[in-house]
Amino acid sequence: MDETVRYTYRLRPGRIARAALLDEWGRCRWLWNEAVHQQKTGRKPTFGKLSKLLTEARSRNAWLREGSQVAQQQTLRTYGAALDHSFKVKGRGRPKVKRLKDSLPTLEYTTRGFRIKDGRLCLPGKVTVAVVWSRELPSEPTSVRVYQDTLGHWYASFVVRREITTAPESDSPGIGVDWGVKTTAATTDPAFDLPNLGHRRRRAAEMAKAQRKMARRRRPKGHAPSKGYQTAKRQAARVAKKAARQNTHDARVWAKNVTDHHALIAVEDFKPKFLARTTMARKAADAAIGACKKELIERGTRAGRKVVLVPPAYTTMTCSECGERANLRLGLGIRTFECAACGYTACRDRNAARTILATAERDRASADDVRHLIAFFRDDGSGAVRAGNPGPDPGGKSPGYIRRDR
Numbered sequence: 089m090d091e092t093v094r095y096t097y098r099l100r101p102g103r104i105a106r107a108a109l110l111d112e113w114g115r116c117r118w119l120w121n122e123a124v125h126q127q128k129t130g131r132k133p134t135f136g137k138l139s140k141l142l143t144e145a146r147s148r149n150a151w152l153r154e155g156s157q158v159a160q161q162q163t164l165r166t167y168g169a170a171l172d173h174s175f176k177v178k179g180r181g182r183p184k185v186k187r188l189k190d191s192l193p194t195l196e197y198t199t200r201g202f203r204i205k206d207g208r209l210c211l212p213g214k215v216t217v218a219v220v221w222s223r224e225l226p227s228e229p230t231s232v233r234v235y236q237d238t239l240g241h242w243y244a245s246f247v248v249r250r251e252i253t254t255a256p257e258s259d260s261p262g263i264g265v266d267w268g269v270k271t272t273a274a275t276t277d278p279a280f281d282l283p284n285l286g287h288r289r290r291r292a293a294e295m296a297k298a299q300r301k302m303a304r305r306r307r308p309k310g311h312a313p314s315k316g317y318q319t320a321k322r323q324a325a326r327v328a329k330k331a332a333r334q335n336t337h338d339a340r341v342w343a344k345n346v347t348d349h350h351a352l353i354a355v356e357d358f359k360p361k362f363l364a365r366t367t368m369a370r371k372a373a374d375a376a377i378g379a380c381k382k383e384l385i386e387r388g389t390r391a392g393r394k395v396v397l398v399p400p401a402y403t404t405m406t407c408s409e410c411g412e413r414a415n416l417r418l419g420l421g422i423r424t425f426e427c428a429a430c431g432y433t434a435c436r437d438r439n440a441a442r443t444i445l446a447t448a449e450r451d452r453a454s455a456d457d458v459r460h461l462i463a464f465f466r467d468d469g470s471g472a473v474r475a476g477n478p479g480p481d482p483g484g485k486s487p488g489y490i491r492r493d494r
Contacts (some may be wrong), residue, residue, distance in 0.1 A: 090249045091390070098220040099209070099234070099242035108215045109234065109242070113193035115155040116163040119145065121185045123167045138164040156212035158201030166196065194235040202232050209234075209244055219244060226250035238325045255348050255391035262352025262394075264445030265384065266403070266437050267360070269368055272375045273342070273384075274437035276445050280349075282342045287331040288374040298324035335376040339383040347387045354448030355384060356440070357397040396448035407432055408442035 101109060122145065123138055142160055146153050152160075167183055174180040203210050209217045209232070217234075229246035236242050264276045273282035288295075298320055305317040313321075346353065358381070363372035388395040405414040407425070409432035418425070418436065425439040426432075434442075 089252050091252045092247060092249055094245045095223070095225055095229075095248055096243055096245045097222060099244050100218040100220065101242050102217075105215050105217050106242070108213055109195065109211075109236075110193060112155050112159055112195055112213070114188075115152055116159055116195060117186050117188070117191065118152075119160055119163050120167055120183075123164060124183055124185050127171070127182065135165065135168045138168060154213075156197070156201060158197050158212065159195050162196035162198065162201075192236050192238070194233065196231065196233050198231050199229075204229075217242070217244075237329070239322060239329060252390070255393065258349055258351045260349055260351070262354060262445055262449060263346060263350040264354040264356075264398075264441040264443070264448070265346075266356050266440040266444060267358045267377045267381065268437050269363075269371045269375050269377075271437060272377060272380055274435070274441050275346070276438070276441045278438075280342075280346055282338070282380065284371075284375045285334075285338060286374055287334040288328075288370075291327050291331050295324060295327045298327060332376075335379060336383075339376065339380040340387075342380070343384040343387045346384060347391050347393055350393065352394045352396070352445075352448060353384065353388045354396050354398055354445045355381060356400050356403065356444050358400050398444045398447045403440045403443045403447075404436060406443045408434070408439050408446060411446075 119142065122141065126137070126141065139161070142157075142164060146157070146160075170183045174182050197211065201212060204219075205216075207219060207221060209219050211217070211234070225246060225248055227248045227250060229248050231247045233245040233247075234242065235245070263280060266274045268274055270284060271281055272284045275281055301320040302317060302324060305314055305320055307313060307317065358377065360372050360377040363369060366372075385395055385397075402413055404418055404425070406412070407414075407427040407430065409427060410430040412427060412429040414428070423436050425434055425436045432439075
């Protein structure tokens with residue numbers, strides 16, 4: 089069975105190629121904003137209407153005909169997909185105008201819009217870009233996304249097909265994962281804990297220095313930013329991105345270790361978004377709980393493991409030894425759990441991880457209202473939800489989703 093993945097590589101565009109990519113992005117951005125304007129007039133633009141809009145715009149504007157029609161079509165196709173998604177998902181905002189100072193260049197090409205020749209990426213308009221091939225592509229790419237990050241670096245993300253590699257068989261028991269701030273992931277086995285290494289905290293002084301330099305060099309509103317301000321801005325972005333990459337690397341290594349050694353992974357379905365509005369916002373951002381959780385679920389699902397999402401309600405208050413629930417909620421300052429019924433004493437996070445694992449071992453698929461009751465030791469009610477585990481593949485077809493590369 090094959091899966092669709094993305095392989096990302098660093099690009100080294102020259103001065104002429106960089107200027108051509110930016111010009112192409114300007115044309116695609118203009119088309120996106122024109123499609124948003126059509127939406128504001130009350131007419132819902134379908135892809136047929138958007139294609140007609142592209143044809144009329146190219147026939148009317150000579151500067152638009154100088155660009156690649158493939159990239160422009162892909163821009164409108166992406167806009168149409170974003171618009172459809174906004175109608176399907178409640179609370180999802182409609183696509184908005186992309187301002188030049190707020191949007192980064194992103195170009196997409198299908199197979200007829202690019203090719204790889206002599207290790208270089210060839211794009212329309214006789215644009216050739218050197219690629220840093222850190223590894224070989226597993227198959228011929230079907231599309232490519234060329235984009236620029238906040239540091240000004242260019243990347244090419246190829247969509248390819250590769251064989252699914254399942255994790256080795258594991259006879260070890262399952263593992264429960266409880267999320268936290270001091271320890272990012274506390275598990276039932278201390279050997280698989282993920283400590284909070286504090287990458288952002290260690291670089292706080294360096295970040296503050298770069299931000300002070302930005303503040304000194306900032307010009308009044310209405311004046312173009314100076315080169316010194318732009319240099320200081322890139323330095324601050326470089327520090328922030330380095331810390332984020334370190335968090336991503338730690339999460340990937342930890343998730344692979346957990347996935348390789350456990351057939352059952354019970355994950356607390358914790359949503360750390362609300363922490364951004366509390367005094368723990370900085371510590372929560374440093375822990376990167378959301379990224380670690382997403383990494384673990386994706387790796388476990390791809391490896392064929394049983395991944396179960398357990399609601400976090402009352403997991404800290406429930407004794408993992410006897411199943412008795414405490415009457416009062418434990419404060420954050422109390423780090424030791426003590427059961428009044430059986431006298432069991434353990435680390436607060438370790439007890440919660442064991443409770444989460446016990447919930448998942450009951451093999452539950454749905455829940456009526458687990459926020460008010462978690463009694464997995466005494467009944468057969470459901471308190472856990474599967475995290476998109478792959479089921480039988482009808483027709484022998486592989487999953488159609490695209491996941492980011494590791």
